[in-house]
Amino acid sequence: MVQRLKEVDVVIIGVGMVGSIVAKELAAAGYKxxxxxxxxxxxxxxxxxxxxxxxxxxxxxxxxxxxxxxxETVTFRNHGSxxxxxxxxxxxxxxxxxxxxxxxxxxxxxxxxxxxDFELASKTRARYGAKFLSPEVTIQDWGVTYADLEPxxxxxxxLLGTSGKAGNLRGKIQPGGDxxxxxxxRDYPTPPMKEHYQGALFRKAATELGLHPFPQPxxxxxxxxxxxxxxxxxxxxxxxxxxxxxxEHYAKAVPQTIILPVLLKNPNFELRTxxxxxxxNLDSTKTKATGVTYIDTAGREFEQPxxxxxTASFALNNVRMLLLxxxxxxxxxxxxxxxxxxxxAYQTMSSVASFFDEDVIINPxxxxxxxxxxxxxxxxxxxxxxxxxxxxxxxxxxxxxxxxPIQYHPVPPGTPAWGRGWKQAVAKxxxxxxxxxxxxxxxxxxxxxxxxDPTYKDAWGQPLLRMTFDFPQNDxxxxxxxxxxxxxxxxxxxxxxxxxxxxxxxxxxxxxxTTHNTGxxxxxxxxxxxxxxxxxxxxxxxxxxxxxxxxxxxxxxWNPTNTIGALTYWATSALKNQYLKNPGRLVSA
Amino acid sequence: MRTLRRxxxxxxxxxxxxCLSLVFAVPALGAVAEKPMPGDAGRGAALAVACxxxxxxxxxxxxxxxxxxxxxxxxxxLAGQLRNYADGRRASPVMAPxxxxxxxxxxxxxxAFFAEQSAPYAAQSVHPTPGxxxxxxLLVRVGDESKQLQACANCHGPDGSGERYAAPYLAGQSxxxxxxxxxxxxxxxxxxxxxxxxxxxxxxxxxxIAALSAYLESLGEASH
Numbered sequence: 001m002v003q004r005l006k007e008v009d010v011v012i013i014g015v016g017m018v019g020s021i022v023a024k025e026l027a028a029a030g031y032k033x034x035x036x037x038x039x040x041x042x043x044x045x046x047x048x049x050x051x052x053x054x055x056x057x058x059x060x061x062x063x064x065x066x067x068x069x070x071x072e073t074v075t076f077r078n079h080g081s082x083x084x085x086x087x088x089x090x091x092x093x094x095x096x097x098x099x100x101x102x103x104x105x106x107x108x109x110x111x112x113x114x115x116x117d118f119e120l121a122s123k124t125r126a127r128y129g130a131k132f133l134s135p136e137v138t139i140q141d142w143g144v145t146y147a148d149l150e151p152x153x154x155x156x157x158x159l160l161g162t163s164g165k166a167g168n169l170r171g172k173i174q175p176g177g178d179x180x181x182x183x184x185x186r187d188y189p190t191p192p193m194k195e196h197y198q199g200a201l202f203r204k205a206a207t208e209l210g211l212h213p214f215p216q217p218x219x220x221x222x223x224x225x226x227x228x229x230x231x232x233x234x235x236x237x238x239x240x241x242x243x244x245x246x247x248e249h250y251a252k253a254v255p256q257t258i259i260l261p262v263l264l265k266n267p268n269f270e271l272r273t274x275x276x277x278x279x280x281n282l283d284s285t286k287t288k289a290t291g292v293t294y295i296d297t298a299g300r301e302f303e304q305p306x307x308x309x310x311t312a313s314f315a316l317n318n319v320r321m322l323l324l325x326x327x328x329x330x331x332x333x334x335x336x337x338x339x340x341x342x343x344x345a346y347q348t349m350s351s352v353a354s355f356f357d358e359d360v361i362i363n364p365x366x367x368x369x370x371x372x373x374x375x376x377x378x379x380x381x382x383x384x385x386x387x388x389x390x391x392x393x394x395x396x397x398x399x400x401x402x403x404x405p406i407q408y409h410p411v412p413p414g415t416p417a418w419g420r421g422w423k424q425a426v427a428k429x430x431x432x433x434x435x436x437x438x439x440x441x442x443x444x445x446x447x448x449x450x451x452x453d454p455t456y457k458d459a460w461g462q463p464l465l466r467m468t469f470d471f472p473q474n475d476x477x478x479x480x481x482x483x484x485x486x487x488x489x490x491x492x493x494x495x496x497x498x499x500x501x502x503x504x505x506x507x508x509x510x511x512x513x514t515t516h517n518t519g520x521x522x523x524x525x526x527x528x529x530x531x532x533x534x535x536x537x538x539x540x541x542x543x544x545x546x547x548x549x550x551x552x553x554x555x556x557x558w559n560p561t562n563t564i565g566a567l568t569y570w571a572t573s574a575l576k577n578q579y580l581k582n583p584g585r586l587v588s589a
Numbered sequence: 590m591r592t593l594r595r596x597x598x599x600x601x602x603x604x605x606x607x608c609l610s611l612v613f614a615v616p617a618l619g620a621v622a623e624k625p626m627p628g629d630a631g632r633g634a635a636l637a638v639a640c641x642x643x644x645x646x647x648x649x650x651x652x653x654x655x656x657x658x659x660x661x662x663x664x665x666x667l668a669g670q671l672r673n674y675a676d677g678r679r680a681s682p683v684m685a686p687x688x689x690x691x692x693x694x695x696x697x698x699x700x701a702f703f704a705e706q707s708a709p710y711a712a713q714s715v716h717p718t719p720g721x722x723x724x725x726x727l728l729v730r731v732g733d734e735s736k737q738l739q740a741c742a743n744c745h746g747p748d749g750s751g752e753r754y755a756a757p758y759l760a761g762q763s764x765x766x767x768x769x770x771x772x773x774x775x776x777x778x779x780x781x782x783x784x785x786x787x788x789x790x791x792x793x794x795x796x797x798i799a800a801l802s803a804y805l806e807s808l809g810e811a812s813h
Contacts, residue, residue: 050743224788232737234788248743261737356602564774 016101107369156565242369364403372399446528628701725804761809
């Protein structure tokens with residue numbers, strides 16, 4: 001028995017960062033908005049308080065803040081010829097759940113993509129020729145430019161209070177910042193974080209090598225800050241429990257500390273938690289959404305009619321929602337036709353460990369999620385790829401986020417994996433090792449995609465999302481090249497031993513890499529190669545907007561959050577100023 | 590290959606203790622770059638005579654007089670506070686001349702003496718209502734989301750029992766002293782630890798301050 005509820009103006013699927021921002025803007029503009037969150041409500045007080053919040057076993061190992069994969073997970077295979085199996089324990093990537101979504105357990109690393117990234121296909125053709133890449137690589141332009149998004153990046157950073165140092169203010173290069181960044185209209189809202197010792201070692205060595213180190217932009221704040229919504233944040237205390245954890249200090253910018261206090265006071269907004277959306281409902285002509293159907297924690301089924309439906313969940317779940325709802329043509333890797341699930345991309349993560357003598361004391365536990373020092377000299381298209389045979393790159397940095405005892409024990413290659421020899425090596429190297437992160441771009445290629453699994457279903461009987469993914473050769477070449485450059489920095493730092501660990505195939509889902517899953521509902525100018533238009537509006541169903549990293553046509557060299565935030569404000573602005581005044585297609589197909 | 594073993598010009602953060610100070614942005618130590626000096630409790634015993642009239646023979650404090658308990662706080666914390674009184678980061682007509690009369694070594698010595706003490710708790714000076722105890726316990730253990738106010742326990746340990754090297758214990762501390770410290774941060778007259786404590790205390794009203802300090806003082810008695 002489905003209970004039909006009173007119609008509202010807007011229903012939002014997922015109340016994480018994207019959902020909170022869209023809801024706040026539209027509720028403030030006078031629309032009746034319902035936010036449906038499948039997880040639990042949770043707030044800094046009482047849910048994120050010490051000492052329980054620093055329980056490494058509970059949060060790091062047992063992943064207490066993540067999507068419950070006993071009820072809902074993805075299936076995985078490397079290639080189309082294999083049978084995908086369910087991911088029964090999150091390792092490679094960690095989708096969150098609950099109010100605030102994955103943003104609650106992020107690290108606060110807040111980069112902008114570069115102008116080049118948004119026009120990657122045309123810029124690559126122009127610089128390296130049309131035949132530079134394999135036809136299997138399906139990079140494409142975003143349909144928006146950096147200039148379109150700049151005001152929205154700016155707004156998002158000021159919402160978060162991001163701590164950093166500008167490198168390019170309105171075209172003028174600023175000493176101490178990232179000289180490769182695309183021009184920003186003003187500096188970061190708060191000054192950069194304090195530099196830790198490994199960051200200082202990295203900066204000195206990178207400078208000597210003629211590279212351009214700068215402080216990592218951080219949304220764990222360097223000082224107290226009141227954002228434009230009037231919400232106050234505190235300064236980070238460098239406790240070393242950021243990623244996989246929630247912040248007890250109101251110092252990490254997450255929905256609970258930047259916007260929910262304002263949103264939840266608005267009577268135009270209603271938050272409903274424990275609501276598992278089953279599908280977006282379409283009318284009989286299949287050209288218009290009529291609302292959504294969801295099941296609450298008591299197992300009751302509801303239909304929530306709405307004039308506008310916004311999917312604002314984690315990238316993978318946005319893709320699945322469209323597939324479950326029959327919105328857009330599913331992608332078929334055999335023919336290359338179809339769009340939903342196409343251009344799934346990830347992030348190509350490598351690392352370098354630099355082992356020092358015992359008189360060099362690193363104190364790795366003295367860290368926040370984003371207090372490192374890094375370079376962009378080998379990121380994006382900041383270096384000439386003509387002779388290299390690949391595109392893309394990675395940032396390289398001493399950006400280690402913690403020294404937590406269960407998970408952090410760097411040891412040199414050749415160390416036994418267990419037993420006395422391993423224990424001795426951990427004790428010897430724990431406090432005398434610098435880990436570099438090499439955070440690489442990811443190109444889409446024809447066979448990598450997302451679709452519905454033919455076999456496995458979730459706790460509500462709906463097909464799981466199936467991921468088919470392996471690293472493209474392009475990205476493995478990139479990882480090898482940039483990791484070699486990073487090894488040079490480790491040596492220049494004076495390390496006794498430097499171990500480079502470039503990412504190698506095949507992709508494995510059982511080893512943590514990063515939670516930067518992108519694509520599957522990509523944006524663009526052509527309905528044949530994109531699911532949503534440049535305003536993140538579905539080409540097929542104009543009253544459905546799909547917002548999140550699922551819109552990225554490919555992934556760049558940096559963490560995606562800032563770009564998701566910029567896209568959110570960009571799309572929200574189009575909703576407020578165009579769509580809701582005159583509902584219909586914002587771009588004609 | 591050039592080696593970079595030590596880079597003092599790059600970072601003040603070479604010694605383990607100085608690093609910890611920076612990491613936890615030690616609320617009460619004020620400036621953090623100064624490398625703590627090891628103290629000698631034996632030498633400190635002789636110097637402590639000047640302190641004992643107010644702070645008690647073993648640093649048990651005098652809650653009724655608002656003189657804080659010193660017994661068992663860390664040497665670094667206590668020496669840091671003496672330095673703060675000496676250079677005016679903390680204003681006190683009583684403590685300033687005492688602290689100024691001690692050089693850095695003597696401050697460390699007397700601090701080491703009190704750090705080693707383990708004294709019974711002095712009699713409670715306040716008699717909180719059940720409502721105050723409940724409010725105080727909530728603020729110490731859980732915080733108050735309506736004020737975006739975190740629990741004291743995040744930095745000061747479970748029930749204010751202290752986080753060694755990072756933050757002093759508050760449990761069993763004189764309520765009058767605690768309330769005064771909070772008011773000084775609120776008024777902006779205390780220039781040590783203000784970066785961490787400043788934003789927190791702004792969220793406390795007079796009733797919260799009374800409840801919080803009374804609850805914390807009551808924990809001394811409870812521990813017996």
